[in-house]
Amino acid sequence: MAGTSSAIVAGLTAAALATIGYLGHRAAVTVPAELRPPAPGTAAAVHKALRDRNHPAALPARSGTGERVVYALDDDRVWLVEESGEVRRTFGVSPSTVDPEPGTYRVTSRSGTVTGSDGVPVEHVVRFASVEGTAIGFSAAVDGSAPQLDPEELTGGIRETRADGAAMWRFAGIGRKVVVVR
Numbered sequence: 001m002a003g004t005s006s007a008i009v010a011g012l013t014a015a016a017l018a019t020i021g022y023l024g025h026r027a028a029v030t031v032p033a034e035l036r037p038p039a040p041g042t043a044a045a046v047h048k049a050l051r052d053r054n055h056p057a058a059l060p061a062r063s064g065t066g067e068r069v070v071y072a073l074d075d076d077r078v079w080l081v082e083e084s085g086e087v088r089r090t091f092g093v094s095p096s097t098v099d100p101e102p103g104t105y106r107v108t109s110r111s112g113t114v115t116g117s118d119g120v121p122v123e124h125v126v127r128f129a130s131v132e133g134t135a136i137g138f139s140a141a142v143d144g145s146a147p148q149l150d151p152e153e154l155t156g157g158i159r160e161t162r163a164d165g166a167a168m169w170r171f172a173g174i175g176r177k178v179v180v181v182r
Helices: 002-030 043-047 162-171
Strands: 068-072 077-081 087-092 103-106 109-115 121-131 134-141 157-160 177-181
Touching: 077 162, 087 162, 103 121, 121 157, 121 162, 121 177, 134 162, 157 162
Parallel strands: 068 177, 134 157
Antiparallel strands: 068 077, 077 087, 103 177, 109 121, 121 134
16 A cells, blocks of 8 residues: 555656646746846846835845945946945946946956046046957046947947045946946
8 A cells, every 4th residue: 555655746746747847838938038137157147136116226136245436327326335245335427328238347457547438538437348449447537527428439448436436436446347247
């Protein structure tokens, strides 16, 4: 009798697992790919920033660990994050016309003062990426102005206020991790 009930339980378990597998497959087939969440472990899943809509300045979930700069493309916001995960500073930025892909980068170069690709004198330039020859980095206009973006002109300067630029300069030395999220 015990062998029979074990066989029944095993049969029911197998049937349940097969049904769950089939329904999962059907759901994946009938839901358009763009509406499905990213597969766990993929780059899209790792870098898709979940936002706390009640606290828009809150650090995005899945934005990495350790000491880092986090740049959210969709929110035009930056976070300077301590090793402990505590946010040292967060601020809005003016985006460039060229965006880096979501991912993890490192600060590759810095310049105290230069002329930006839009012809405006900038300071505290912290570069971390390049897209088809356009250098991408954070900077502050010396005159405090916001950029006048021409969508036809390829620029990589993500503009900060002078105070935020000074904070970025102190925080983001060569090699500092920069995590870009949507």
